[in-house]
Amino acid sequence: MNSNMSTNSLLESLEKNAPRHLEELIQWLRIPSVSSDSTHKDDVIEAATWLADKFRGAGLAVEILPTEGHPMVLAETPPVDGAPVVVVYGHYDVQPVEPLDQWITGPFEPTVRQGNLYARGATDDKGQVLTHVQSVCDALAEGRPLPIQIKFLIEGEEEVGSENLERMLPDLAERMACDCVVISDSGQYSDGQPAITYGLRGIATYELKIDGPSQDLHSGSFGGAVMNPAIALSHVLSSIVDSNGRIQLPGYYDDVVELSDQERKAWQALPIDEAAFAKSIGVDELFGESGFTADERRWARPTFDVNGITAGHQGEGVKTIIPATASAKFSFRLVPNQDPKKVTASLETHLAQHMPPGVRYTLTPDHGAPGMLADTQSRFMAAANHAIEAAFGKKPVLIREGGSIPIVTRFQEVLQCDCLLLGWGLSDDNAHSPNEKFRIADYHRGIRASALLWDELGKLKSAP
Structure with missing residues (x-):
């Protein structure tokens, strides 16, 4: 046979x-x-x-x-x-x-x-x-x-x-x-x-915990007198990426290998309909780093994403407190040549520079890979x-x-x-x-x- x-x-x-x-x-x-x-x-x-x-x-x-x-x-x-x-x-x-x-x-x-x-x-x-x-x-x-x-x-x-x-x-x-x-x-x-x-793409994942008062506080009695850990968390997370999708960690893009003209030309020839792609995942429009197509951003550009946030009252109804703690899990998707350890060092520098006063924080790296x-x-x-x-x-x-x-x-x-x-x-x-x-x-x-x-x-x- x-x-x-x-x-x-x-x-x-x-x-x-x-x-x-x-x-x-x-x-x-x-x-x-x-x-x-x-x-x-x-x-x-x-x-x-x-x-x-x-x-x-x-x-x-x-x-x-x-x-x-x-x-x-x-x-x-x-x-x-x-x-x-x-x-x-x-x-x-x-x-x-x-x-x-x-x-x-x-x-x-x-x-x-x-x-x-x-x-x-x-x-x-x-x-x-x-x-x-x-x-x-x-x-x-x-x-x-x-x-x-x-x-x-x-x-x-x-x-x-x-x-x-x-x-x-x-x-x-x-x-x-x-x-x-x-x-x-x-x-x-x-x-x-x-x-x-x-x-x-590679990855680097973290958990950030922010501690404020020793216990939850009444937001009427103490609001305006102490830093709210949930607000501090929101502030520092938003400082990591700007409105154009650019990540603000110092030196973050230093090792990024730019796409070749040949790659960009080949990808742009692929039959993508960005409006249909957005609809398929349930969003009104796509968003990402300026100057790149959706395929380029999701395949070959580094990113930052918040994966989960925990703070304050999560049950039914309203509970007007200043939470004692707030935490977030987040990740960076890295492109070839970026080193997760260098990203961690850069993140630590950024947090030290942008963390509001009146709170303490702990950054715990999870796993990373190039x-x-x-x-x-x-x-x-x-x-x-x-x-x-x-x-x-x-x-x-x-x-x-x-x-x-x-x-x-x-x-x-x-x-x-x-x-x-x-x-x-x-x-x-x-x-x-x-x-x-x-x-x-x-x-x-x-x-x-x-x-x-x-x-x-x-x-x-x-x-x-």
């Missing part, structure tokens, strides 16, 4: 198995593997075990590797002489589900509506990583040897910064040695337009182009992604490998938000693209 006949037979098999593929994703999504919530520790372990059992059932060598936090699932297929070695990275942990009252159906009660599967983790990242699991397990279950060796590294802490994986990666370097890392934790450019992502760029001219990129075009019926475009996958840069540094970021999701999939979804047709197309990718990579020789 020639390779084309074998590939066609595999794709027919994948189509036949599509109902099982969907049911297995539903099973996995039912497990509430929220890594940031200690009450879900056992659920996270259950999600890892589910995946390990899936691998074992197809005959892969599997290990659930403990960490100081949540475990990683490692699995691999047999080596193939002379062929590339690929690591598939993904994560099985998910974001918290609040606000719960905004979900139409339960976040861990996967529900099909209008061709979409709704559940927390549907697109970020259980659904996307499972496309690669299904393509490999189906091939092996049917006795079809893979043309390359594939190693899986699926962690349970991506949503909390991947600190244990980052720390353990040098010790895993020999075991995870590869020519390329494949990651599906991003998205298509638009509905019907697949994409390959060649750049990611941005990354992949080689758009690599042979792996060419192979991915062919596979995605065959699976989706349209040639993918090259884009960057505004989100962050903290471990990708470390893969490049420690494993000295190429990276392929192949996303099957859509911009309205509500990742990190209520009513997260994954279009079922794209889940199945992702499985096809994955199966075709292994064949395309099998045509390449391993690195010398």
